[in-house]
Amino acid sequence: MSLIIQSALPDIAISHFVHSFWMLENNTGKEIPSTLLPNGMVDLAVMNIDADNWEISIRGLDTVPSEVNIPIDAKMYSIGFKLLAVEYLFGDSIKDVLNDGKIISDTIWQFKKSDLDTFENFCFKAAEIIKSIFIEEIDIRKKKLFEMIYSAEGSVTVTELSENVFWSSRQINRYFNQQFGISLKGYCNILRFGSSFKHISKGKLYPEQNFTDQNHFIKQIKKYSGVTPKELSKNKDNRFMDIVAIIKANSKND
Structure with a gap:
């Protein structure tokens, strides 16, 4: 039983928006107290609530360390976005989630169960979604x-x-x-x-x-x-x- 962490870099086509992809899975059999550190990324997370339900949230920039608990059997995929993505992919300000997060609609970020079976599937689907978003010419x-x-x-x-x-x-x-x-x-x-x-x-x-x-x-x-x-x-x-x-x-x- 262990804590599994995986990461991957994006392909060059989306590297101006995406810093990295991540997966965390808590198979230790116990809740893990943890501290989130400010890292300059805006995170979109897809986390399992139970076997059949996943919750999508976005976390703004962190300016202070934050204490969190990683639940037993938690599995989470995330996309670490660079700031340019906020305006051109999300089209909205994130100042309301400074040092905080919020649940977002899955209108755009639609992941099927098969997309969440493996880290590789998640990375592939996330990249597909990002590439499909219509983006106006970047300033x-x-x-x-x-x-x-x-x-x-x-x-x-x-x-x-x-x-x-x-x-x-x-x-x-x-x-x-x-x-x-x-x-x-x-x-x-x-x-x-x-x-x-x-x-x-x-x-x-x-x-x-x-x-x-x-x-x-x-x-x-x-x-x-x-x-x-x-x-x-x-x-x-x-x-x-x-x-x-x-x-x-x-x-x-x-």
Whole structure:
């Protein structure tokens, strides 16, 4: 009996909208207390309520760690979306679900039972659904803005972004606050924090992103996780699922 976690990257056709696909299955025979960490993604989750019923929900950005319990026999598939997907796939703001989630209609996200039999089936069907959604031409400023943010893993200044996409910092911040409920700088800080997981999971407890110094690094990690980098690295009782998932992914790729 074990906790099963799988992940997969999207094909290039939808990579500007999707960060990754995930599956979690709790076969441990017990409820698992866990902490959700801010990672810069908007998650659409499909979770089993019982053998024949699945619930679809969307979770907005997290800016603080959140305590959750993973039920016995829970099985969940999820899509980790990049922020560009909010406007062009969902067509609505998610600021009302900052640090929270809500059940959504399955008008678009229709999964048949066979689509949820395996992780591979889910990834295939999810990609099909995304590709079938009619998308208006993407604003070139927004596309370039997010390309820069993600390629830098959040380690980029608001001024630098504004100058490169020819969009004032005031307008960008208005867009971020209206769409996502957070400022551009706040989002970049969270993305930089999330990108540190892969180093911390390997026991590298010094900054590898654009942190001012070691003290700044420790303060930022503690701000978004509630613990020090050392405690996050130890991950006692597998409390932080993001770290568990990264370690499993690393062992799979080694």
